Amino acid sequence: MTDPRLGLTVTHRRYVPYSHAHYAGDLVDGAYALGLFGDVATEVCIRTDGDEGLFASYSDVQFRGPIRAGDVLETVATVTRVGNRSRTIDFECRVVCRGRPELGTSAAQVLDPPLVAVTATGTVVVPVAAPAASPGAVSEVL
Template identity: 70%
Template sequence: MATQTGKDAGTRVVHRRYVPYSHAHYAGNLVDGAYSLGLFGDVATEMCILTDGDEGLFASYSDVQFKEPVRAGDVLEIVCELVKVGTRSRVLELSVSIVARGNPNQEQPGAAEMLDPPLVATTATGTVVVPG
């Protein structure tokens, strides 16, 4: 849900997503790093629609950092903040945080817990372009 409208720096879009077990790719129910990049594409698309009335296109990522593993059973919060507005380009600060994590055990296989504070899993700076 967007918290502000317009083409102003500081405009933010926030999504939340549960990571299903069908997305686990590695041992320990880990998902691949591309999963976070796909989520960045989702929030960036909403940002472009919000600010420019167009889905826009990703032009580049810079400074992508994978800080914590993302696992199936996690609940993620994906944040996109508009930090710079050009004629056709928009620079975005992006982050994926783990706000809840599955913690199954034999007595309660569906156990999970909210994380306080959330774990920052992935960060990046992205540039999108929109029609002029």
């Protein structure tokens, strides 16, 4: 029987503020995407195991394109392996909107297709005692 947690996908979107630009051309450091991967991995763990879990390691990180201040990023995490306490997750950070300062100070456009900026594979761990949650389950907390 296939584990129902396999293939679970969580997506976050975030605007990159200009305060995060560190380099010429309003470039943002690649670690910004890794922080986003941690955020989306936390939601994956909550949905799969009812616990925030801990990020254990990356087995691969690829910086494929620039992230700039003013971008709108879409970060996607997909569970690809479920162990007793570990989960392997594939990550992709895409630029879905980007500023166009050459057209005007506030001009921007939707990128279709999005620009893949960073990909990674990571491992998270959850406690043995974490109650199993079905994907998409919502329970009331008092």
